[in-house]
Amino acid sequence: MVDFTLWDILRNLLLAARWTVALSLLAFVGGGLVGMALLLARLAKWPGAGAFVAGYVQLFQGTPLLMQLFLAYFGLALLGLQVSAWTAAALALTLYTSAFLAEIWRGCVEAIPRGQWEAADSLALSFGEKMRHVIGPQALRIAVAPTVGFLVQVIKGTALASVIGFIEMTKAGTMIANATFQPFTVYACVALLYFALCWPVSAASRRLERKLAHGH
Secondary structure, three states: OOOOOOOHHHHHHHHHHHHHHHHHHHHHHHHHHHHHHHHHHHHHHOOOHHHHHHHHOOOOOOOOOHHHHHHHHHHHHHOOOOHHHHHHHHHHHHHEEEEEEEEHHHHHHOOOOOHHHHHHHHHHOHHHHHHHHHHHHHHHHHHHHHHHHHHHHHHHHHHHHHHOOOOOOOHHHHHHHHHHHHHHHHHHHHHHHHHHHHHHHHHHHHHHHHHHHOOO
């Protein structure tokens, strides 16, 4: 029987943590871009955009992320598209993230007093100029905390990708626990690594929020 040291466990978990970080960043950046496009389409009041975005948001917010991962992995296979667990997880998490960010940012924009919109209208600014110079900077200050807070949820949500065979920290933890017969030690290390990823993000959010609040 092979003896596994604490370092052996941590080293293998850290290797898997790279994929957790990569998947989180891809989902957040991709979801942010899609979410911003959805938000702008809704605010610009393009024909049919409001109903489409509302339905899109309801669909992804109203169904479990676990089911979305299954559908992305097995559903695409039924359509003849053989995708890897990495691709399916990235797609599902990106769409999931975009729906939540679009709604978070919509709330931040709607929190801007109506007088600011009217002032921008009185200056004959275009929609893009309103968003860039008047509404956007104010909404940004409001959006920092909930946006970064949701990033923490995305990081933790990557653990569900293990159900389709993607080897991130949770999946690696299960494999290591089965090999070492030390489940408590392994999962305690997994929990600490998730904390190590999430706590700095939350702390950075608070600092940035204070900085923006003071206008620096």
